[in-house]
Amino acid sequence: MxxxxxxxxxxxxxxxxxxxxxxxxxxxxxxxxxxxxxxxxxxxxxxxxxxxxxxxxxxxxxxxxxTVNVTEMFRDPSFYKSLREDILPVLGTKPFIRVWHAGCSTGEEVYSLAILLKEANLLRKSLLYATDLNPTVLEKVRKGIFPLNQMKQYSESYIASGGVNDFSTYYTANYGQAKFDQSLAEKIIISTHNLVSDGSFNEFDLILCRNVLIYFDKDLQDRVLKLFDASLGSLGYLALGTKETLKFSVVQHNFKQLNREKIWKKIV
Amino acid sequence: MEEDSLNRPCGALVIGGSAGSLQVLFQLLPILKPALTFPVILVLHRRNSADSTLSEVLSSKNQNPVKEVEDKDPVLPGNVYLAPADYHLLVERDFTFSLDYSEKVNFSRPSIDVTFESVAEVYGRLAVALLLSGANEDGTKGFLSVKSSGGRTIVQDPETAQMPFMPHHAITHSSVDYILNITQMADLINRL
Structure with a gap:
């Protein structure tokens, strides 16, 4: 070809x-x-x-x-640990928490964050917007059903992220599938959204877009980062994948990296 | 073996390794001359963990700087690039790296085949691929791509490999220009 x-x-x-x-x-x-x-x-x-x-x-x-639809729960446990310890306590001071998972694929990361919010007692005042350009994968997010054979690994990652509960309390096992708790799904709003062509649709306190920008060239990365910048409230957080960066991007001066994890705080 | 092999410049050297390959790199990298005129790209099967100390360990005694790749890093001569754990590593036509978190290939991510094929596509006859010790079939398909684009292929002599399966599989299922021990590899690379 x-x-x-x-x-x-x-x-x-x-x-x-x-x-x-x-x-x-x-x-x-x-x-x-x-x-x-x-x-x-x-x-x-x-x-x-x-x-x-x-x-x-x-x-x-x-x-x-x-498009690549490979994802997992609690991928990079140290990232989730930082969300748990550094970010959620700050977000918890707000009356309402809006989160955007951009390019969420089948939603494993959305459910991971919903679990963190639940454990921090913040889920009831949170809304998680889960968007992707593929309608089919969003259907999976809505159902919250993931392969049971992944649960052992997800449970280990959950523990490594600082989780202290029995991970299996979050899902019901049935015919090789794990159906996650309805109380998590209730707080997830799904919608198709194409990062290439669609604009900003709300103001958020936290945007997660991990391992999506790696599939874009520099120009498109800049455009998408501008969209995130415009969609974040002041002092909002942006989380990227472990090998992605804001460095050398057009919006880098609007953000400050928090720690070794790829989490930036909007400073303007 | 092709006669013009050593008269042809090298655009990129890509090295794939699995079980038993680190020991080879610990010996090989320090005896490569400084300021190589091409980039060296390492694709190693390794445990997926957050620790990025492997690039530091590989840096020691190495005269060419070692860097674990981040998205869109430029591919520059004289640098040794390490594929990050749990991503496939590709090279774009504008000589920048792309990372890819798609399905595993040969039960591996990074997959050696994926990077070999990408390097073959971008560097064509200037690509040089080296396959080290391992217990997996990864690398063989990549060798076929490198050869069909006119590049050169080298394997670690299976007799000297801790896990001979991977280089042996490449020898029997693809086309290999050189079968070398570590000293011979260094000699050849330093003359590229």
């Missing part, structure tokens, strides 16, 4: 459906497209392109597969 093929496909996606992937990190995007072409056994690029152009049902699968 040539780079020109990718350009053609991206132009189609934008012209026909309004999806703009042109500022995604090209190496990763190309790898996803080549991978999908092979999984779905297209004999050539032309067949893949034809299918994407003509079959709206396939388009849904295409978008879902070329």
């Amino acid at each position: 040539e780079d020109e093929d990718i350009d053609l496909l991206l132009t189609d996606l934008f012209d026909l459906y309004g999806y703009d992937f042109t500022n995604y990190s090209r190496a990763s995007l190309k790898r996803r497209i080549v991978r999908l072409c092979s999984i779905d056994k297209f004999p050539s690029f032309a067949e893949l392109r034809y299918k994407v152009r003509t079959d709206e049902a396939y388009l849904k699968r295409f978008v879902e597969e070329i």
Whole structure:
């Protein structure tokens, strides 16, 4: 598959459906497209392109597969520990806490934070907005059902993040699935939102966008960071993935990094 | 072996290793000459943990600075870059790194194949890939990409590897230009 093929496909996606992937990190995007072409056994690029152009049902699968939907609960326990110890006590002084999980995928991180808020006795005055560009993954967020075979690892990460409860009290196991407590889901508002094309929709106290910016090029990263900057209240917090940074971005001077975790506080 | 091998400049050296490869790097990196004219990219299977001390450990005695990659870091000659734990590492056409947290490949993240394939795509015939000790099939597919783009492939001599499976698998299932022990690797790399 040539780079020109990718350009053609991206132009189609934008012209026909309004999806703009042109500022995604090209190496990763190309790898996803080549991978999908092979999984779905297209004999050539032309067949893949034809299918994407003509079959709206396939388009849904295409978008879902070329974007990365791998996530887990309490990934990087030290990050969650810092949220628990450094951020939630500050947010707790507010009458109301608005959180935005941008690019939340299937929602494992949203439920992780909901658990932290619950344990800090803050969940009742919190709202967690969970957004993604894929409607299918948001359906999973709404259900709060995750594979049971992951729970051992999630439980270990939960403990490492400073959790002291029996993790299994947060879900009901059934047929290989873990259904998380309804009291957590009640505080989660799901909505499709495309970071590339959609604007700010509320003011937040905490925005989490971890391991999403790695799929964007520098220009798009700057645009998205500006959107986050505009969507954060004063002294609000922005959390990124462990290998992502605000350094060298257009908004870096509006923020101060708190500690070794990738959490920044808005200072203007 | 290709005749022009040593007359051709190296655009990037990418080294993949799994079980038993760290010991090799502890010996190999310190005997590489300073100010290499190309970047060295290390993709190692390792435990996923927050500790980033591996890059510090690899730095000691190494004459070329070692850095664990962060998103969008530029790929510069004379530096040794370490793929961060639990991310795939890719190179963009503008010679910056991209990280990717997608599905594991060969039960691994970072996967050696993923980075080898990416380096093959960007550096073409100037890519040099080196595969060290390991007990996994990772790296073999990447070697095929490197070869089909005209690059060069080197494996650690399985006889000298703590875990010979990985280099041996590459020898039997792909195309390998050089089979070398550590001293020979250093000789070759220092002449690239």
